[in-house]
Amino acid sequence: MAGRLEDKTAVITGGANGLGRACAEQFAAEGAAILVADLLPEPGRVTVEAIEAAGGQARFIELEATDQAANEAVAAAAVKTFGGIDILVTAAGISSGDYLSGDTERGLKRMQQMAEATEINPAAALLDLDLDDWRRVIDVNLTGTLLAIQAAGAVMVDQARGGAIVTIASVAAVDPLWGAPSYPVSKAGVWMLTKNASRTLAPLGIRVNAIGPGFIETNMTAVFDQTEDYRNLILGNTPMGRFGKPHEVADLALYLASSESSYITGELIHPDGGWFTG
Numbered sequence: 001m002a003g004r005l006e007d008k009t010a011v012i013t014g015g016a017n018g019l020g021r022a023c024a025e026q027f028a029a030e031g032a033a034i035l036v037a038d039l040l041p042e043p044g045r046v047t048v049e050a051i052e053a054a055g056g057q058a059r060f061i062e063l064e065a066t067d068q069a070a071n072e073a074v075a076a077a078a079v080k081t082f083g084g085i086d087i088l089v090t091a092a093g094i095s096s097g098d099y100l101s102g103d104t105e106r107g108l109k110r111m112q113q114m115a116e117a118t119e120i121n122p123a124a125a126l127l128d129l130d131l132d133d134w135r136r137v138i139d140v141n142l143t144g145t146l147l148a149i150q151a152a153g154a155v156m157v158d159q160a161r162g163g164a165i166v167t168i169a170s171v172a173a174v175d176p177l178w179g180a181p182s183y184p185v186s187k188a189g190v191w192m193l194t195k196n197a198s199r200t201l202a203p204l205g206i207r208v209n210a211i212g213p214g215f216i217e218t219n220m221t222a223v224f225d226q227t228e229d230y231r232n233l234i235l236g237n238t239p240m241g242r243f244g245k246p247h248e249v250a251d252l253a254l255y256l257a258s259s260e261s262s263y264i265t266g267e268l269i270h271p272d273g274g275w276f277t278g
């Protein structure tokens with residue numbers, strides 16, 4: 001039986017870990033050729049090997065999401081290696097300026113420092129926010145999404161055969177959550193960028209939708225899962241009473257990337273166990 005993405009090529013930024021990796025594996029299982037683009041070559045290699053071992057087709061390319069030339073090089077590599085781009089998923093993202101996927105110790109230390117600063121000044125997360133930290137989060141999450149859309153979008157427009165772009169926002173696009181404003185503001189930006197891009201690209205047959213996950217079990221949320229107060233806070237606000245699994249986000253990405261969602265564009269959909277119901 002033909003897969004749902006047979007003969008398609010997908011570029012997945014942040015494809016080495018977590019949600020991007022789940023998308024890469026599920027899309028490949030449905031017949032797409034995958035270009036995994038990520039800052040981290042080692043987990044990128046592991047992802048490609050897992051896809052190949054399952055009978056799929058994938059390559060890795062290094063990407064710093066904030067670098068325009070690097071995004072253009074990713075798009076050019078997809079054309080050279082697989083003949084074009086039909087799907088883009090923008091899953092490269094960070095939760096704080098110094099976030100490094102897989103370095104949970106660093107994340108826990110950061111949370112400890114934040115808790116201590118908040119003890120002294122309850123408004124520290126906002127008033128003492130480091131400007132470099134703010135800039136890096138906005139740069140990677142928001143500007144990185146723009147650059148990926150521009151590079152892959154230009155290829156899709158040239159090809160003149162339509163396309164599907166799926167951005168990864170967050171429930172934080174519509175819920176300020178807690179702590180520093182950088183992350184929710186970056187994700188609200190991704191949401192509006194998605195809506196704006198969907199209007200521009202719809203006449204060209206390119207659909208652009210956003211996914212706004214709740215709390216999903218990845219490297220990014222490991223710090224919450226391992227901190228009792230946060231874990232209780234998150235589970236208490238999630239009516240389904242559990243963290244989500246990466247494949248539960250990839251299932252939605254697959255739907256949005258495939259022709260099953262052919263009349264849907266400009267939407268933000270939340271796989272979040274009921275967190276956001278507005």
Ligand SMILES: NC(=O)c1ccc[n+]([C@@H]2O[C@H](COP(=O)([O-])OP(=O)(O)OC[C@H]3O[C@@H](n4cnc5c(N)ncnc54)[C@H](O)[C@@H]3O)[C@@H](O)[C@H]2O)c1
Pocket residue numbers: 013014015016017018019020037038039040063064065066091092093094095100101102140141168169170171212213214215216217218219220221
């Ligand atoms: N896990 C969740 O609960 C959750 C919820 C809502 C939104 N998100 C968003 O989903 C996306 C994926 O997060 P995840 O949970 O899979 O985390 P993750 O850490 O498992 O994966 C993120 C990937 O992005 C890559 N990346 C980070 N900065 C990069 C850069 N500058 N250039 C290129 N690649 C870079 C990392 O190397 C990593 O492979 C992020 O945008 C995140 O904000 C996650």
